[in-house]
Structures are given as C-alpha cells and as structure tokens.
Amino acid sequence: NAGVTQTPKFRVLKTGQSMTLLCAQDMNHEYMYWYRQDPGMGLRLIHYSVGEGTTAKGEVPDGYNVSRLKKQNFLLGLESAAPSQTSVYFCASSYEGTGRLLNNEQFFGPGTRLTVL
Amino acid sequence: AQSVTQLDSQVPVFEEAPVELRCNYSSSVSVYLFWYVQYPNQGLQLLLKYLSGSTLVKGINGFEAEFNKSQTSFHLRKPSVHISDTAEYFCAVSKYNFNKFYFGSGTKLNVKP
Numbered sequence: 001n002a003g004v005t006q007t008p009k010f011r012v013l014k015t016g017q018s019m020t021l022l023c024a025q026d027m028n029h030e031y032m033y034w035y036r037q038d039p040g041m042g043l044r045l046i047h048y049s050v051g052e053g054t055t056a057k058g059e060v061p062d063g064y065n066v067s068r069l070k071k072q073n074f075l076l077g078l079e080s081a082a083p084s085q086t087s088v089y090f091c092a093s094s095y096e097g098t099g100r101l102l103n104n105e106q107f108f109g110p111g112t113r114l115t116v117l
Numbered sequence: 118a119q120s121v122t123q124l125d126s127q128v129p130v131f132e133e134a135p136v137e138l139r140c141n142y143s144s145s146v147s148v149y150l151f152w153y154v155q156y157p158n159q160g161l162q163l164l165l166k167y168l169s170g171s172t173l174v175k176g177i178n179g180f181e182a183e184f185n186k187s188q189t190s191f192h193l194r195k196p197s198v199h200i201s202d203t204a205e206y207f208c209a210v211s212k213y214n215f216n217k218f219y220f221g222s223g224t225k226l227n228v229k230p
Contacts, residue, residue: 004160033218040126042207042220043161058217090160105151106218108160 004109012115013081021076023091031094032074036087081116123221138193140208150191151209
C-alpha cells in the first residue's frame, strides 16, 4: 500500500495564479482532510470530507475549494493564489466509524510545500 | 469548542536524559487524544493515542503519555532520549463520535549529544 500520496511535492506560484493539489489514498478510507501547517501555528484544518461527493469547511477555508468526486481522491484548489497561502499543505485520511470503538487515527501524506510570490 | 495548548515551543535536552512534553486541552465533552511526531521534511506519524481504558498509554520508540482527566492534560514522556528523537511533536484532540482533529502548535524537541 502506498498509503496517502500528494502531488506535487513543491510548487512556486505567482500571485493570482491557480493550481490544484491532489491527494490520493489506497486504504479505502471514508474521511479525508486538508490541513495547512505554518510555523508556530500547528496544523489548521482547511476542508474535509466524510465521504465521496461530500465536503465541509474547516477552520480556515477562505481562498480554497475542494472536491471529492472519487472516494480515493481529495483535491484542493486555489483559484487565485495569495502570498498568505504560502505554507506546507498536508492531506490526511481516516476510517469511518463512531463511538468508543472508532479508530480515528489520521494517516498523513508527505506534504506539499507551496510558495506564492 | 476544543483547543489544544502546547506551552513549550522548543525543548532542548541532552541525549539519554528524560523528557516531558506538555499538552493541555479544553473540552466540555469526552475526547480522544493523540501525539504525532514530524521528522524534518516529512509528514506526521502517529506516536500513541488514548481512546479509553488505562490512562497510561505506551507508544512507539519508547514514548508514553498519561491522560489526566481532572487536569485535562496528556503529557508525553520518554525516560531516555536519543539523537534520533529530534523532531517536532504535536498533540491532537478529537471529539468523541466525531472525526475532526484539533492540533496544538507543536513542540520542537532538540536532542543534543
């Protein structure tokens, strides 16, 4: 199993350009997440999905859009990049389940380092 | 709302010394607790988790953590650190019956020879 993969690994954009980050998982997980990591701020949730065809906003959704057309893929889009979106982006996935027996460990991808000039 | 506080942004320690990384959380409901480790230029890897049962949880690489409900803490400890433990450590909380994580700001552990 490859686990969670992210493409690309690095990207430099100019202000106003658009791009899409791709996350793929081969563990048949229902839940997928996009985070951004900034120094001293830990990881902040951008958007997440609880199943194919569903998406929901996290803590910092402004300036981003997402889509989950296939269960294994979760795309993060930046329509008009801004320097404030310079960050490291992590995708994660986890099992479906509820209650105390839920194993809701999240499995993370290796990250995408994005710089917006 | 949940929040997670890691008071120490950096912890320097000598090799073979013990270390404790602190994590406090605030929540009005039952939670699950996690510690993740991030090595340089890598993603996050699960160290250990508390879901229920014994409050002392053992994880990988000799780490352990104790859940203290009255103090709302989940401190990470290791009795003797190695150079290879140099990394950033994140505490995370998720609410019972809901799969959404809240991360602390991280603690950089720097193990010196």
